[in-house]
Amino acid sequence: MASGLILGIESSCDETAAAVVERGSLTRSSIVASQIGTHAPYGGVVPELASREHLRNIVPITRAALEQAGCELKDIEAVAVTSGPGLAGALLVGLTYAKTLAFSLGVPLISVNHLEGHIHAVLLAENRDQGSGTREQGIASGLPMPALALVVSGGHTHLFLARPPEGIAAGQAGWRYELIGRTLDDAAGEAYDKVAKLLGLGYPGGPWIDNLAQYGNAKAVPFTFAQIKPKAHLEGKAPRTKGATIAPIGGLNRHFLFSFSGIKTAVLRYVEVHGMRAACEERMKTLSAMPHAAWQDALPWCDKQTLDLIASFQHAVVGDLMKKTFAAAEAVGAASVLVTGGVAANRELRVRFTAEAAERGLPIAFPTLALSTDNAAMIAAAAWPRFVAGEFADWDLEANPRMVLA
Known part of the structure; x- marks a missing residue:
C-alpha cells in the first residue's frame, strides 16, 4: 500500500x-x-x-x-x-x-x-x-471556496483568489490562483523590520513591535495611507522593468494595491522631528543582541513616546491590510478569507481580522504560529x-x- x-x-x-x-x-x-x-x-x-x-x-x-x-x-x-x-x-x-x-x-x-x-x-x-x-x-x-488569501510576510504582500481543484476528470487537478492585489514597494513585514531597526529594536522586527505595541496608545500618531493613483502615463505601454513584467499592476484594481514605503518614511520623519534619534541609537546598543523573546526586558528602554509610536505604526499597518483585504473579498465574491505568512503571527492582526470577519459573517482561517x-x-x-x-x-x-x- x-x-x-x-x-x-x-x-x-x-x-x-x-x-x-x-x-x-x-x-x-x-x-x-x-x-x-x-x-x-x-x-x-x-x-x-x-x-x-x-x-x-x-x-x-x-x-x-x-x-x-x-x-x-x-x-x-x-x-x-x-x-x-x-x-x-x-x-x-x-x-x-x-x-x-x-x-x-x-x-x-x-x-x-x-x-x-x-x-x-x-x-x-x-x-x-x-x-x-x-x-x-x-x-x-x-x-467554503473560493477563498481570498492574504500572503503577508517579510518578502511578500499579495492578495490571491484561490480556487480548489475540480478533479482530473474535469481537466483541472491543481489549485488555481488569481492575483487580486499586491504591494508596489516594501512588503509589510519588511516595513516592520526597518521600523524596528530605526527605533533601536532587535531583528526580526515583527515580534518586537507586536509585543511592545500593547503598551502604547495606537491613536497617538495619526498615520495615514495615501490613495494609490492610476499611472495614466504608463497605460498602453510595455512594462519598463522585469518586476513589472512578471507582476503587472495594469490589470489590478488600484484599491487593492499596497504601499508601505510611505509609513516607513513617516516614522523616520517623526523620530527626527521629535529628537528621538539619540535615544534610538542608545537603545540599539542595548537591545540589538537580545532575543525578541526577552521583549519585556526592553520596556525600561522604551519611553511612552516610543511605545505610542510603535502602537500607532502597527495599528495603521494592520488597518490598511484589513481594509483592502475585506474590500477585495467582497469585490471578488470570496466565500472565505485566509491570512498567512510570517506577519499572520501578529496578535493584533489576528484579533482585528477575526473581529471584522465575524461582523461580516465571513469564515476566516490562519495557520498555526x-x-x-x-x-x-x-x-x-x-x-x-x-x-x-x-x-x-x-x-x-x-x-x-x-x-x-x-
Whole structure:
C-alpha cells in the first residue's frame, strides 16, 4: 500500500526546513533551522550568509525530519521543493539537494511556489483540526471556496483568489490562483523590520513591535495611507522593468494595491522631528543582541513616546491590510478569507481580522504560529494535489527567484 509520504524541502530565504507530510494533510515531522542569530547583527538577511548556512544545515535537517517522522528514505514517494520566489543562492541549495535526492531514490520531483506553500499552510492547519474528508485533493473541508488569501510576510504582500481543484476528470487537478492585489514597494513585514531597526529594536522586527505595541496608545500618531493613483502615463505601454513584467499592476484594481514605503518614511520623519534619534541609537546598543523573546526586558528602554509610536505604526499597518483585504473579498465574491505568512503571527492582526470577519459573517482561517513562518510542511502539503495528478518537475528544473503564482 502506498505510504502517501512526501518529503518537503524549503530554503527560499533564511530558514532551512525539511518535513514529512502524509497525503497533504497529516504532518509527520517539521524541522526548521533558523538563521536569526546569523543575520541579526546586520538587521536583515544577507544573501551570501544565508546560502552558506543552508549548505551547512540541509543534510542534518533532512535526517532529523525523517527521524522525527519515524520513516526512512525508502518510504518517501516524492520530494517536493521550493523553486521560487526567493533568494537565488538560497533556492539553489534546496533545489540541488532535492533533485539529487529524488533522482537517487527514483521518485518524482515536485516543484512548489513558495507563495502557494503559505496558502497551503492554512489548509494544512484546517485539515489537522477538522479532519479532511477530501485528502486526495488537499481541500480544507471546513472552509467554503473560493477563498481570498492574504500572503503577508517579510518578502511578500499579495492578495490571491484561490480556487480548489475540480478533479482530473474535469481537466483541472491543481489549485488555481488569481492575483487580486499586491504591494508596489516594501512588503509589510519588511516595513516592520526597518521600523524596528530605526527605533533601536532587535531583528526580526515583527515580534518586537507586536509585543511592545500593547503598551502604547495606537491613536497617538495619526498615520495615514495615501490613495494609490492610476499611472495614466504608463497605460498602453510595455512594462519598463522585469518586476513589472512578471507582476503587472495594469490589470489590478488600484484599491487593492499596497504601499508601505510611505509609513516607513513617516516614522523616520517623526523620530527626527521629535529628537528621538539619540535615544534610538542608545537603545540599539542595548537591545540589538537580545532575543525578541526577552521583549519585556526592553520596556525600561522604551519611553511612552516610543511605545505610542510603535502602537500607532502597527495599528495603521494592520488597518490598511484589513481594509483592502475585506474590500477585495467582497469585490471578488470570496466565500472565505485566509491570512498567512510570517506577519499572520501578529496578535493584533489576528484579533482585528477575526473581529471584522465575524461582523461580516465571513469564515476566516490562519495557520498555526509554527506554520506562519517559512517551513517545509507547507511545501509538502502543497505538493500533494500535484502528486495525485502526476504533475512532476523535469530534472532540468531551475530556481526562479521571481516566480509568479497562477
